Amino acid sequence: MTAATPPNPGTNLDPWYSHYAARTAGLSVSEVRALFAVASRPEVVSLAGGMPNVSALPQELVETAVMRTVRDQGPVALQYGSGQGTPRLREQILDVMSLEGIHASVDDVVVTTGSQHALELVSKLFLDPGDVVIAEGPSYVTAMVVFRSFQAEVAHVAMDEHGLIPESLRETIANLKRAGKRLKFLYTIPSFQNPMGVTLSWQRRMEVLEIARANDILVIEDNPYGLLYFDQAPPHAMRSLEEDGVVYLGTFSKTLAPGLRVGWALAPHAIREKLILANEAAVLSPSSFAQIVISEYLASADWRGQIDVFRSSYKERRDAMLTALKEHLPGLHWTVPNGGFYVWLTMPGHLDSKAMLPRAVKELVAYTPGTAFFADGGGRNAMRLSFCYPTPEFIREGVRRLATVINGELSLLNEFSQTGPLSIQTEERQGVLPPNVG
Amino acid sequence: MTAATPPNPGTNLDPWYSHYAARTAGLSVSEVRALFAVASRPEVVSLAGGMPNVSALPQELVETAVMRTVRDQGPVALQYGSGQGTPRLREQILDVMSLEGIHASVDDVVVTTGSQHALELVSKLFLDPGDVVIAEGPSYVTAMVVFRSFQAEVAHVAMDEHGLIPESLRETIANLKRAGKRLKFLYTIPSFQNPMGVTLSWQRRMEVLEIARANDILVIEDNPYGLLYFDQAPPHAMRSLEEDGVVYLGTFSKTLAPGLRVGWALAPHAIREKLILANEAAVLSPSSFAQIVISEYLASADWRGQIDVFRSSYKERRDAMLTALKEHLPGLHWTVPNGGFYVWLTMPGHLDSKAMLPRAVKELVAYTPGTAFFADGGGRNAMRLSFCYPTPEFIREGVRRLATVINGELSLLNEFSQTGPLSIQTEERQGVLPPNVG
Numbered sequence: 001m002t003a004a005t006p007p008n009p010g011t012n013l014d015p016w017y018s019h020y021a022a023r024t025a026g027l028s029v030s031e032v033r034a035l036f037a038v039a040s041r042p043e044v045v046s047l048a049g050g051m052p053n054v055s056a057l058p059q060e061l062v063e064t065a066v067m068r069t070v071r072d073q074g075p076v077a078l079q080y081g082s083g084q085g086t087p088r089l090r091e092q093i094l095d096v097m098s099l100e101g102i103h104a105s106v107d108d109v110v111v112t113t114g115s116q117h118a119l120e121l122v123s124k125l126f127l128d129p130g131d132v133v134i135a136e137g138p139s140y141v142t143a144m145v146v147f148r149s150f151q152a153e154v155a156h157v158a159m160d161e162h163g164l165i166p167e168s169l170r171e172t173i174a175n176l177k178r179a180g181k182r183l184k185f186l187y188t189i190p191s192f193q194n195p196m197g198v199t200l201s202w203q204r205r206m207e208v209l210e211i212a213r214a215n216d217i218l219v220i221e222d223n224p225y226g227l228l229y230f231d232q233a234p235p236h237a238m239r240s241l242e243e244d245g246v247v248y249l250g251t252f253s254k255t256l257a258p259g260l261r262v263g264w265a266l267a268p269h270a271i272r273e274k275l276i277l278a279n280e281a282a283v284l285s286p287s288s289f290a291q292i293v294i295s296e297y298l299a300s301a302d303w304r305g306q307i308d309v310f311r312s313s314y315k316e317r318r319d320a321m322l323t324a325l326k327e328h329l330p331g332l333h334w335t336v337p338n339g340g341f342y343v344w345l346t347m348p349g350h351l352d353s354k355a356m357l358p359r360a361v362k363e364l365v366a367y368t369p370g371t372a373f374f375a376d377g378g379g380r381n382a383m384r385l386s387f388c389y390p391t392p393e394f395i396r397e398g399v400r401r402l403a404t405v406i407n408g409e410l411s412l413l414n415e416f417s418q419t420g421p422l423s424i425q426t427e428e429r430q431g432v433l434p435p436n437v438g
Numbered sequence: 439m440t441a442a443t444p445p446n447p448g449t450n451l452d453p454w455y456s457h458y459a460a461r462t463a464g465l466s467v468s469e470v471r472a473l474f475a476v477a478s479r480p481e482v483v484s485l486a487g488g489m490p491n492v493s494a495l496p497q498e499l500v501e502t503a504v505m506r507t508v509r510d511q512g513p514v515a516l517q518y519g520s521g522q523g524t525p526r527l528r529e530q531i532l533d534v535m536s537l538e539g540i541h542a543s544v545d546d547v548v549v550t551t552g553s554q555h556a557l558e559l560v561s562k563l564f565l566d567p568g569d570v571v572i573a574e575g576p577s578y579v580t581a582m583v584v585f586r587s588f589q590a591e592v593a594h595v596a597m598d599e600h601g602l603i604p605e606s607l608r609e610t611i612a613n614l615k616r617a618g619k620r621l622k623f624l625y626t627i628p629s630f631q632n633p634m635g636v637t638l639s640w641q642r643r644m645e646v647l648e649i650a651r652a653n654d655i656l657v658i659e660d661n662p663y664g665l666l667y668f669d670q671a672p673p674h675a676m677r678s679l680e681e682d683g684v685v686y687l688g689t690f691s692k693t694l695a696p697g698l699r700v701g702w703a704l705a706p707h708a709i710r711e712k713l714i715l716a717n718e719a720a721v722l723s724p725s726s727f728a729q730i731v732i733s734e735y736l737a738s739a740d741w742r743g744q745i746d747v748f749r750s751s752y753k754e755r756r757d758a759m760l761t762a763l764k765e766h767l768p769g770l771h772w773t774v775p776n777g778g779f780y781v782w783l784t785m786p787g788h789l790d791s792k793a794m795l796p797r798a799v800k801e802l803v804a805y806t807p808g809t810a811f812f813a814d815g816g817g818r819n820a821m822r823l824s825f826c827y828p829t830p831e832f833i834r835e836g837v838r839r840l841a842t843v844i845n846g847e848l849s850l851l852n853e854f855s856q857t858g859p860l861s862i863q864t865e866e867r868q869g870v871l872p873p874n875v876g
Contacts, residue, residue, distance in 0.1 A: 014708030015682055016656060019622060021566045021588075027715040054516040062516070063508050070501050078492040078500070078695035113551050113699070113721045120720045124587070128459045145719045149562070150459070184457060218454060244453055257516035259726035261551070270452030277465040281583045282558045282720075283551045288697035290725060 022129070026148035039366035045398030047385040048366040050194070050341055054257050056313045057306065062257075065297035073292050081288040083280035085111025085264070089291045092298045093264050097250060099304075100226050101236030104243075104266050110275045111286045115224060115251035115263030120146050121278040122220060122247055122265065126184045127152040132176055135187045136164045138344070138373030138382070140194045140222070143187055152184070154375035161335065163190060163200030166207040173215050185218040185247075191234040192225040192340025195373045195384035199338060202235040209242045222249045225340035227307050230315040234339060244268050252294055254341075255307050260290040314341070320392035321385060321399060328403035334385075341388035344370075346381060350417075351409055353383040359409070365401035460567070464586035477804035483836030485823040486804040488632070488779055492695050494751045495744065500695075503735035511730050519726040521718035523549025523702070527729045530736045531702055535688060537742075538664050539674030542681075542704050548713045549724045553662060553689035553701030558584050559716045560658060560685055560703065564622045565590040570614055573625045574602045576782070576811030576820070578632045578660070581625055590622070592813035599773065601628060601638030604645040611653050623656040623685075629672040630663040630778025633811050633822035637776060640673035647680045660687045663778035665745050668753040672777060682706050690732055692779075693745050698728040752779070758830035759823060759837060766841035772823075779826035782808075784819060788855075789847055791821040797847070803839035 039046050069077050084090070090109040097104065112118040127133070129151035135144065137156025144154050155176055158168040169186070176183055188208070190200035200208070212219045221238045239248040251263035267275055279286070297303065321343055325334055333346040345367075347353065354369035368386075370379025385402075387395055477484050507515050522528070528547040535542065550556040565571070567589035573582065575594025582592050593614055596606040607624070614621055626646070628638035638646070650657045659676045677686040689701035705713055717724070735741065759781055763772055771784040783805075785791065792807035806824075808817025823840075825833055 016706070016709060019564055019654075019656065020712070021562070021564055021569075023566075024563050024712060027563075027712060027719065029711075029715065051518055055513055057516065059508065059512050062512065063505075066504050066508055067501075070497065070504055074497050074500060075492055076697075078495065078697040080489055080691075080696045113555075113725075116722045117551075117720055124459070125462050125465075126457055126459055128461075131459075142719060142722065149716070149719050216457075218457065253518075257727075258518045258722075259514075259516040261721060261723075261725040261728075268454070271454055273467075274458070274462060274465060277467065278587070281465065281580065281587050282555055283699060284554045284580065284696075285699075287551075287699040287725065287728060289695075290699075290727065 023151045044364045045394050046366045047398050048368045051389045052254050061301045065293050068296040069292045077289045077292045081285040083285050084276045086291050089295045101240035108272050110265045112263050114261045115249040118249045118265035123150050131184045132181045138195050141372050185220050187220045189222045195342050196344040197335045197337030197342045199234045205238050219246045224251050224254050229339035262290050317387040320395045321387040324396045324399035343385045345383050349381050351381050360405045363401045363405050365398045461589045482802045483832050484804045485836050486806045489827045499739045503731050506734040507730045515727045515730045519723040521723050522714045524729050527733045539678035546710050548703045550701050552699045553687040556687045556703035561588050569622045570619045576633050579810050623658050625658045627660045633780050634782040635773045635775030635780045637672045643676050657684045662689050662692050667777035700728050755825040758833045759825040762834045762837035781823045783821050787819050789819050798843045801839045801843050803836045
């Protein structure tokens with residue numbers, strides 16, 4: 001998962017070993033993959049995944065949308081469609097985006113197979129080998145997998161509780177330019193960031209856009225969680241401030257359901273044209289069936305009310321997690337998300353979350369180690385805790401088990417540090433250390 | 439559409455002109471795209487598209503599958519799934535492939551967003567800039583778009599009524615190797631080829647695999663039409679003969695419906711592992727909803743019987759087209775497909791199907807010009823006629839209109855050729871000229 005991992009495009013047991021493209025070296029198996037397979041057993045409380053709570057979606061709403069699709073629009077739903085997506089769904093997507101202050105033309109929306117595929121297509125359009133993508137540190141794992149799969153490097157920008165730090169962005173850009181690097185875009189999740197859960201302030205949104213403009217860098221604004229706020233809405237999307245310099249990525253995976261695989265990109269005119277061509281090459285057209293089901297859902301259900309239902313559900317889970325953290329791990333640092341799916345927990349600097357994971361799984365709790373979210377080995381003493389999928393009861397139990405593991409590690413290390421050799425590590429600090437706002 | 443088209447990654451009106459990746463130059467708008475927009479008007483008989491006849495699929499079969507999905511498996515269908523696809527659907531895909539002689543492990547199947555996406559992913563895994571893909575000449579348009587989008591070149595192999603000619607394959611490989619080119623794979627549609635409609639004989643399948651083995655070239659066997667035969671089944675799939683050297687691509691787009699966007703790759707072990715990683719990077723997971731709908735369809739409907747229904751429907755349409763060609767264009771050459779969607783029509787060498795297309799659309803009939811299917815400018819006097827989508831009545835009317843246009847061109851050219859300047863062109867031959875088997 002880190003840039004330091006040596007590329008391993010295959011083995012000599014693979015007769016096609018010598019045939020792979022150079023970029024295939026960037027596609028490596030996650031180091032924690034095998035462990036996560038174990039962690040998916042039902043007795044393990046997984047605070048590791050990013051699966052939305054689809055059980056909060058009433059079955060009858062889906063049933064109505066699906067039956068309308070089959071009965072009223074069967075032949076169209078079963079057929080190939082346009083590479084850009086249906087005009088009707090693109091119109092409805094404008095309504096969704098208007099909730100976050102975005103005004104756009106239906107012509108500039110491209111429907112994709114989840115917003116993940118929009119990210120893949122944008123990366124395919126822009127990234128040459130050796131190009132650099134700037135991303136928050138930490139950032140979304142599978143975005144970095146995509147960038148690496150096109151042989152690009154990821155450079156991180158430091159964060160605090162108000163999102164990425166503009167001054168760090170300026171420095172990162174200046175350093176990369178001095179090193180002669182080609183910067184292609186800034187990839188950012190401004191609202192309820194994955195994995196930190198923090199939100200970029202309004203002031204910083206303006207500042208980041210200004211820096212991007214001044215340095216001729218495109219901004220990829222990935223916004224899966226913006227509508228899932230708990231107490232107050234996040235600032236309007238960055239795309240609401242800037243049209244020509246932002247590719248905005250949206251999705252129905254969190255406000256409806258990921259199983260339909262429908263997301264979108266809103267892109268400046270010329271980029272949008274190329275996105276459509278890239279989409280056609282990749283999948284011919286996004287699923288007509290899934291698009292029509294979503295259109296029928298948006299037309300027949302109170303989708304805004306359903307987003308409120310999701311929000312209450314996630315707020316309850318966030319509260320359960322924060323309360324359990326306060327109770328069981330009062331000495332540690334964590335972020336307090338006002339929306340989305342994730343809390344970022346930072347342990348004392350001498351603890352290693354990846355090394356600790358097998359022990360956690362043995363104690364029947366799983367999380368995602370912080371290093372997974374850094375391209376440069378950062379985040380060693382941090383971890384992402386997801387509150388999206390388990391029930392509040394399981395979240396409380398999961399945090400309790402996690403505390404047992406962490407406290408066990410701490411007392412073990414304290415014991416050893418008093419005897420000598422490990423004391424040198426107690427001053428070490430790895431990765432970000434957000435203020436303890438818990 | 440041809441390799442001779444200069445790359446045009448953007449214009450100066452595009453502020454991101456200088457930012458695109460080199461590969462984006464390979465994504466160009468089809469020259470005939472604007473014309474096809476006109477051709478989609480209802481008064482035009484389109485023999486141009488590749489849309490299956492989904493109206494031959496009874497609505498109640500889809501309805502049953504969809505209702506079972508929502509009612510019995512809602513939470514799973516709406517959730518993210520595995521990057522490889524569901525085990526149940528992969529098992530069922532083995533049953534489908536066994537009809538074409540393929541025996542395989544469920545572990546080696548990767549479900550994709552249509553087989554188009556399997557082709558995109560395989561190309562991403564294997565193609566470096568400057569690599570060469572060998573393909574039939576003519577070949578499937580959007581496959582060549584994919585290869586070019588990864589900066590690969592396409593080299594064609596000549597064809598006759600029994601599919602690609604092994605001797606031409608040997609020569610092409612030898613020439614490319616002499617020129618120091620890196621050959622990555624042979625892309626072939628052995629059964630009811632797009633666009634020629636011809637089928638690779640059993641003898642040649644064995645010979646082609648032998649050539650590929652001897653030259654260390656992977657074979658990508660694309661088989662969307664194999665089960666849609668009219669009189670007798672085509673030879674077994676090439677994959678039935680060779681496990682380690684073939685990536686087989688299949689799809690539900692033609693035997694069920696393309697609107698669900700579900701296809702698959704069956705790949706040798708090591709390649710399959712990388713395909714899953716590439717699939718996860720691109721879309722996280724293929725649509726759970728679409729996969730479960732198809733699983734329920736295969737479990738509840740007589741899907742083999744439904745394939746028979748599709749076959750009868752396409753056979754009737756193929757017959758309508760061949761009869762109309764005999765009646766209206768008796769002097770021309772065309773292929774006689776025993777399955778699939780397409781007839782390849784060859785005109786006298788001095789006619790240009792692309793130049794003629796606007797006139798055809800004015801006469802309310804559309805086709806795909808032959809040059810679209812060649813990377814090297816071939817196919818100028820040929821065209822692909824699709825019989826998959828229009829009713830037999832419309833097919834007859836379409837061919838009648840087409841004959842008016844072709845005969846008009848012929849008499850115009852004859853007139854001019856008698857007066858001098860154009861006569862030099864009457865001996866010119868472009869592209870393939872299959873024997874008149876009509």
